[in-house]
Amino acid sequence: DSGVTQTPKHLITATGQRVTLRCSPRSGDLSVYWYQQSLDQGLQFLIQYYNGEERAKGNILERFSAQQFPDLHSELNLSSLELGDSALYFCASSPTSGGVDTQYFGPGTRLTVL
Amino acid sequence: AQKITQTQPGMFVQEKEAVTLDCTYDTSDPSYGLFWYKQPSSGEMIFLIYQGSYDQQNATEGRYSLNFQKARKSANLVISASQLGDSAMYFCAMREVGRSNDYKLSFGAGTTVTVRA
DSSP, rough: SSSSSESSSEEEOOOOOOOEEEEETTTTTOOOEEEEEEEETTTEEEEEEEETEEEEESSSSEEEEEEOOTTTTTTEEEEEEOGGGGGGEEEEEEEESSTTOOOEEEEEEEEOOO | OOOOEEEEEEEETTSOOOOEEEEEOOOSSSSEEEEEEOOOTOOOOOOEEEEETTTOOEEETTTTTEEEETTTTEEEEEEEEEOOOGGEEEEEEEEOOOSSSSSOOOEEEEEEEEEEO
């Protein structure tokens, strides 16, 4: 158990819908990262938050947004869902925003868009 | 450009034997970290081992060791005394620290390891 929690574990929804994925980082970790794992793209970095502020953006679509709350949990919002958004979404956390901190991953949320 | 290359899509290994998973990387950043993660069929990503670019010695963690050859830009994972529970997908990842403004992990495509009894 990495100490990072993600809910829900599975999510099945329809095209055009909006969903919210939730992540709680390990105790004491200030950075949260979101990654998407799909069969065709592999593991891709989406976005990073550090202590409530956006720190870095990767290959995140405009339909996707995220935020980190004062209690440091984070939410990833996916809207106008398409079939291609079906993937495993991971949240990871690390103590700080930089250096070579190890990122510990949550169990992931498997999103299926029908 | 691909930053992490894992050329072995799948490997078979006999139980109790050692297996080496290849990883090469591409960066001009002098400061970086290399990581290996394990993803069993259940889907979670488990951190295994870390090597910093300035580390003089190869990293070891239990049955895992990292064969770091900086000049060749390779960071191969060695799993000794394989167990059935080692059957999983293994990912090599890199985090550039010196010049990059973000600290994302760049992942390779992964290598599937199947341990045979």
